[in-house]
Amino acid sequence: MPTKLSAWDRVLHAREAERPKALDYIENIFDGFIELHGDRFYGDDKSIVGGIAYLDGMPVTVIGEQKGKTTKENMERNFGMPNPEGYRKALRLMKQADKFGRPIITFIDTPGAYPGMGAEERGQGEAIARSMMEMSRLKVPIVSVVIGEGSSGGALAICVADRIIMLENAVYSILSPEGFASILYKDSSKNKEAAEHMKLTSYDLKEFGIVDEIVKEPKGGAQENIKKVVKSLKQNIVNDIEELSKLDKNEMIEKRYEKYRKIGIN
Amino acid sequence: MVIDKIKKVNKKDERPTKNEKASDMLVGKWVKCDNCKEILYKEEVHNNLSVCPNCGKHFRISARRRIHQIIDEGTFIETNADMKTKNPLNFEGYEKKIQSLQEKTQINEAVKTGFGEINGEKVVIAIMDGNFMMGSMGSVVGEKITCAIEDAIDNKLPIIIFCVSGGARMQEGIISLMQMAKTSEALAKLNEAGLLYISVLTDPTTGGVTASFASLGDIILAEPNALIGFAGPRVIEQTVKQKLPDGFQRSEFLLEHGFIDKIVERKDMKQTLYDILKLHKKGGK
Ligand SMILES: [Zn+2]
Numbered sequence: 001m002p003t004k005l006s007a008w009d010r011v012l013h014a015r016e017a018e019r020p021k022a023l024d025y026i027e028n029i030f031d032g033f034i035e036l037h038g039d040r041f042y043g044d045d046k047s048i049v050g051g052i053a054y055l056d057g058m059p060v061t062v063i064g065e066q067k068g069k070t071t072k073e074n075m076e077r078n079f080g081m082p083n084p085e086g087y088r089k090a091l092r093l094m095k096q097a098d099k100f101g102r103p104i105i106t107f108i109d110t111p112g113a114y115p116g117m118g119a120e121e122r123g124q125g126e127a128i129a130r131s132m133m134e135m136s137r138l139k140v141p142i143v144s145v146v147i148g149e150g151s152s153g154g155a156l157a158i159c160v161a162d163r164i165i166m167l168e169n170a171v172y173s174i175l176s177p178e179g180f181a182s183i184l185y186k187d188s189s190k191n192k193e194a195a196e197h198m199k200l201t202s203y204d205l206k207e208f209g210i211v212d213e214i215v216k217e218p219k220g221g222a223q224e225n226i227k228k229v230v231k232s233l234k235q236n237i238v239n240d241i242e243e244l245s246k247l248d249k250n251e252m253i254e255k256r257y258e259k260y261r262k263i264g265i266n
Numbered sequence: 267m268v269i270d271k272i273k274k275v276n277k278k279d280e281r282p283t284k285n286e287k288a289s290d291m292l293v294g295k296w297v298k299c300d301n302c303k304e305i306l307y308k309e310e311v312h313n314n315l316s317v318c319p320n321c322g323k324h325f326r327i328s329a330r331r332r333i334h335q336i337i338d339e340g341t342f343i344e345t346n347a348d349m350k351t352k353n354p355l356n357f358e359g360y361e362k363k364i365q366s367l368q369e370k371t372q373i374n375e376a377v378k379t380g381f382g383e384i385n386g387e388k389v390v391i392a393i394m395d396g397n398f399m400m401g402s403m404g405s406v407v408g409e410k411i412t413c414a415i416e417d418a419i420d421n422k423l424p425i426i427i428f429c430v431s432g433g434a435r436m437q438e439g440i441i442s443l444m445q446m447a448k449t450s451e452a453l454a455k456l457n458e459a460g461l462l463y464i465s466v467l468t469d470p471t472t473g474g475v476t477a478s479f480a481s482l483g484d485i486i487l488a489e490p491n492a493l494i495g496f497a498g499p500r501v502i503e504q505t506v507k508q509k510l511p512d513g514f515q516r517s518e519f520l521l522e523h524g525f526i527d528k529i530v531e532r533k534d535m536k537q538t539l540y541d542i543l544k545l546h547k548k549g550g551k
Contacts, residue, residue: 113477113497115497115501116502116506117502117506119496120495120496120497120514123523123524124477124496125477125480126481128446128478128496129476129477129478129479130481130482132446132447132478133453133454133482134454136447136450136451136454137451137458152474153434153443153446153478153496156444156446156447160450173443174436174440174443183436184357184437197356198355198439198440199439199440204440205440208354208440208441210440257451260444260448261448263441263444264352264406264408264409264445265350265405265406
């Protein structure tokens with residue numbers, strides 16, 4: 001049953017500084033994580049982390065949008081707002097996973113792709129588009145987990161998956177409630193109202209059929225008992241990968257195609 | 267009634283409707299070019315493909331006129347012309363807005379799709395229309411584009427998409443966002459089928475459309491001086507707290523940075539498309 005939190009309460013939870021970030025989940029769910037760096041074209045974007053690790057003894061590729069918990073960390077991580085090289089690093093690692101037959105797990109937590117001058121010069125739109133296009137055809141299981149803020153194309157870029165899991169207090173939307181309010185209500189202070197109308201909670205997303213599973217959080221958010229959240233999240237990921245691994249590869253890709261194909265008009 | 271007036275205007279198919287941009291209109295005889303400030307005779311601009319005869323500025327045009335300019339006369343067969351817009355967020359006033367726009371523009375949504383011929387070469391074509399909610403992509407635009415891509419795959423035809431868009435349509439929330447993934451994965455299938463996709467970027471192409479099918483062409487063309495980008499210029503200026511240099515995010519800027527193949531003037535567009543199509547025919551002839 002959904003708890004009594006409002007959509008806006010969940011937006012606040014999703015953004016909390018103390019809330020566990022991608023690296024917290026990576027550390028707690030996987031063993032022997034080796035971080036790999038760089039997109040081989042331009043640089044290493046610290047707002048996306050990625051690498052190889054074991055999931056209960058199985059080699060996997062792990063990618064996550066990484067916010068900081070302190071101002072200093074956030075400066076270093078660009079507040080979790082990737083530049084094109086972040087998406088290109090993610091895609092490089094996913095293609096590497098494809099080559100070696102490793103399942104992919106991605107963690108989504110971003111206020112959006114970075115709207116800077118350099119990002120435009122280096123093709124932010126192209127980087128996001130290519131990532132989605134290529135993910136849709138990878139021959140390995142992909143599980144995406146929305147752990148905090150899943151905002152706009154910056155989130156979707158690494159969230160084209162066979163299964164999407166969402167933490168109960170995470171949000172996933174076309175843009176921030178503030179942005180939505182300022183565009184559609186011409187008043188960014190109507191952010192709470194916007195949040196209620198946007199259908200951005202885990203329960204909304206499950207109802208739309210976009211999200212497959214919700215992982216419950218303790219009162220006060222995931223940080224109140226990360227061990228418990230990790231345990232049930234890990235169980236979901238393991239189950240999903242086990243089920244997906246049983247499918248014929250073409251069938252798995254076709255099902256992934258259908259998952260997005262049916263959203264909207266049908 | 268507004269509708270009656272529109273119908274009259276519509277008799278001449280390439281004529282603009284009331285809602286089209288000033289540069290598209292024949293009402294009143296003169297128009298000032300917003301680029302070179304020259305006062306121009308409207309009919310002359312219209313007859314010049316809506317390109318300023320003085321400075322070459324390419325004004326925005328409707329999907330209907332674009333089809334007229336690109337597709338051989340009498341060969342366009344429209345698909346999914348009456349697909350219905352949904353209101354997944356139950357956003358207040360959205361259905362009304364759509365309905366009144368449909369009446370005003372006489373098009374059902376922000377993209378027209380169909381089959382047609384370019385100098386006799388069969389293609390699937392999708393042409394976005396900026397007069398309909400700034401060409402924003404909601405579920406109908408995403409679905410029509412995806413269907414067009416699938417039509418190309420099923421019929422082993424090349425596809426051309428003319429883009430003009432303010433991005434994903436906010437009123438449909440997350441459902442609009444997901445159209446980016448839907449159209450992109452359809453293009454992945456098109457690639458596996460070995461079929462050609464030419465993307466043509468026109469002013470403006472931004473947001474979720476830039477971050478999906480617009481950027482995924484085998485060949486990407488653009489009209490001169492079109493605004494093309496992911497983030498809008500105002501958002502960038504607010505973020506970096508400085509004014510953007512002249513020409514930032516324009517076609518010429520994208521060409522320089524390696525994101526488009528060629529800038530093509532409107533008068534040369536049909537021939538250029540034909541030349542590319544011809545080269546991709548099996549056997550090359
Ligand atoms: Zn001019």
